[in-house]
Amino acid sequence: MKLLLIHADYMEYEVKKKTKLAEEYSGKGERIDEVLVVFTAVEKEDDEEVVERAVNEVVNVARKVNVNKVLIYPYAHLSLNLADADKGVSLLKLFEAKLNELDEFEVHRSPFGWYKAFKISCKGHPLSELSREIKGIEEDVTQALKAEEKVKSYWYILKPDGELVEIENFDFSNYKKLEKFVNYEIAKKRAVDRIPPHVEYMRRLQIADYEEASDSGHLRYYPKGRLIKSLLETFVTEKCIEYGAMEVETPIMYDRNHPTLRKYLERFPARQYIIKGDKRDFFLRFAACFGQFLMSSDATITYKNLPLKMYELTRYSFRKEQRGELVGLRRLRAFTMPDMHTITKDMEQAKQEFFNQYRLSIDVLKDIGLDPEDYEVAIRITRDFYEENKNFVHSLVEVLRKPILIEMWDQRFFYFVLKFEFNFVDALDKASALSTVQIDVENAERYGIDFVDEDGSKKKPFILHCSASGAIERVMYALLEKAYFMMENGKLPMLPVWLSPTQVRIIPVSEKFLDYALNIANQIERENIRVDVDDRDETLAKKIRDAATEWIPYIVVVGEKEMKENTLMVTIRKKSTQKEQKKVKMKIEELVDLVKQECKGKPFKRLCLPKLLSTRPTFV
Structure with missing residues (x-):
């Protein structure tokens, strides 16, 4: 869309003769004093978004020159790339309607497709004659992206x-x-x-x-x-x-036609999501x-x-x-x-x-x-x-x-x-x-x-x-990609302990030791350590394999011996390799100290999953 904006003492036009493209019009013309005249050419690529941007341009100029009357005047001579008549009339009417919605201006529009005589008195100050070329943001972005690609x-x-x-x-x-x-x-x-x-x-x-x-x-x-x-x-x-x-904290969406933001988008393009609002379009x-x-x-x-x-x-x-x-x-x-x-x-x-x-x-x-x-x-x-x-x-x-x-x-x-x-x-x-x-x-x-x-x-x-x-x-x-490299180098893949969803897993050798396993888990949990218990009806070997598959940093198997000696046999993933597991006998307090040392200075959050594996859903 091409615009020529004239701040005028007055604009007077007289409707003479209709062309074959003329819209219906029964008037003879009008004279408007103290007006911003917007000579307008609607082009082939124009759409509602372009109209929105044109409205913003007109509003900005009208406010700067302190005028409350606007005349939209169709003027085909501004462009060699004109839209067809139906589209031209439709977008000009939308242009008029959008300006009227603001309740800020007295809006006039001269008829499309008529020969007209006009007289205008331009005020002659620095802002009295301005031209604007309005494009869709997508077109601006495409041109900017192409320019960016040419940077050597x-x-x-x-x-x-x-x-x-x-x-x-x-x-x-x-x-x-x-x-x-x-x-x-x-x-x-x-x-x-x-x-x-x-x-x-x-x-x-x-x-x-x-x-x-x-x-x-x-x-x-x-x-x-x-x-x-x-x-x-x-x-x-x-x-x-x-x-x-x-x-x-700031909003997640902004007006596409906000003057400052629009210039930013044109200058530094990115591919945005667009949300159509009732009166304005927004980008995320x-x-x-x-x-x-x-x-x-x-x-x-x-x-x-x-x-x-x-x-x-x-x-x-x-x-x-x-x-x-x-x-x-x-x-x-x-x-x-x-x-x-x-x-x-x-x-x-x-x-x-x-x-x-x-x-x-x-x-x-x-x-x-x-x-x-x-x-x-x-x-x-x-x-x-x-x-x-x-x-x-x-x-x-x-x-x-x-x-x-x-x-x-x-x-x-x-x-x-x-x-x-x-x-x-x-x-x-x-x-x-x-x-x-x-x-x-x-x-x-x-x-x-x-x-x-x-x-x-x-x-x-x-x-x-x-x-x-x-x-x-x-x-x-x-x-996760670093964990893959660890595996490629013969190590066991894992996340840092402070980020591991389960930091310690307790595996009872049989149901007989489930209460003991839960007691240990409760002691560890009180120290702000994420711990769970594998109480599933599976073999011990499968439970250990599954814990390894989940990259659990510390796996504790408890049975008769551990209960009698009040010690834990802990498999430490960080010190293990694909060929050999690192198992260390330690007290509960030692395990707690070990995990806390790994997580020193890091935030802690509880895992919002049931402690007992048998009660957990499977998502994948």
Whole structure:
């Protein structure tokens, strides 16, 4: 849709003669004083969404020029790509109706398809003549995505000693996983051609599964999966609050035609879910940026408040990823994202926070159960920022003391000048980003975020985007894929003890010892340890096999000997191998201390499943 907006002292038109495309009209014309005239051409691709956006444009201009009368004037000469007459009339009537619904303007519309004479007196001030081209967001996104694809990347390896090496000249012989990551990044092949190991694990362990009644990329989480997810959510949230972030909550949907948000969507496209409202269309958020930035723009912030950190755990964020890229927990359309934004005074403070959050992310992943050797680091940066901040960038690689991938651009296309990612490379050689931090140099201006400096002047801050762990579901994916690598290396696959749904399983050798097993379980449970009892009518061998299949960290078999000696024979999964089980005799207190040591500093939640296995449902 093409618009020409004229703020006029008056507009007078006289209807002369109808064309074969004319709508019914019995009047002769009219004169309107103090009016915003909207010359309008409806185009082939236009739809209701375009009309909504056109309404917003007209409202914004009308408010700026302080006018309460609007005339919609069909004007075919604005476009060579006109819609047919039926569509043109329909959308013009909708345009008129949408403006009337606001109860803010006196709305007029001249008839479509008639020859007309008109006189107009333009006021001549800077806002009195404006033109607008209105497109659907999908068209904007498509064009932006194509532009993004054309951005040329230069690839390097930055060594711990600070040497920047073109990837063709780097020796990957001792860095095979880094080589796989580099190949994946450059090839940009995201489609799934095989099912990764974690998908089998997530189903067999009754963690999560596909939900056929929902859209692709939306999972169901069984009690064990919900527990794991909840523990991770709680842990990352506590770490961010401990770091100094203020926890907030913001809406999951926003107006597609909100002036600021629309510009953001056009500039940085993502594939959104759209919800049709009664009067407005909304998109489901794909990050917490929108809500936190709008909140920050309304806040009074001074230099004394900086750096100001705001945090939200989004459950959920939504991104309509391409169907061929969706698989298991690795890439979803609905995901849980710990999202922290930091408002900083200047670039020096931004760099200091970036470095601190880099260290925070390393610590968070390590505490979760993912060590630096489990992931590869990528830094994405503009060339001029790198040249001006070499020492700072080199300080990042020095922390982990291993080579990292550098993606460099001659020009800045994105809103950030610097970004790091910790990427997990799975069994299929696919990489997925976990932790990330970015230095944003655009959105303070876009959202109108200011702070009052020491001299009393208002200034624009730099903003950091940080997810200290990455999406919670993707962390679960990485832990399950890591378990697969453990198995490939001759170890027994397992989750960290603090995340294991059942941490201790008690298996009585017969029904005779069930009460004794329950007594032990109750003692252990009082110490905030998740424990269950296998009371099923199965052989002892099968119960032990099933416990191993469920990756239970500590398996305790109790019988006559254990009851007499008041000791436990504990099979410790972490110290066992595929060839040999590690069994240790210990007291209950020793077992409790062992489990507590494994879970030190981590949140605890009870498993919402019956303690007796015979009373549990089977979900998969």
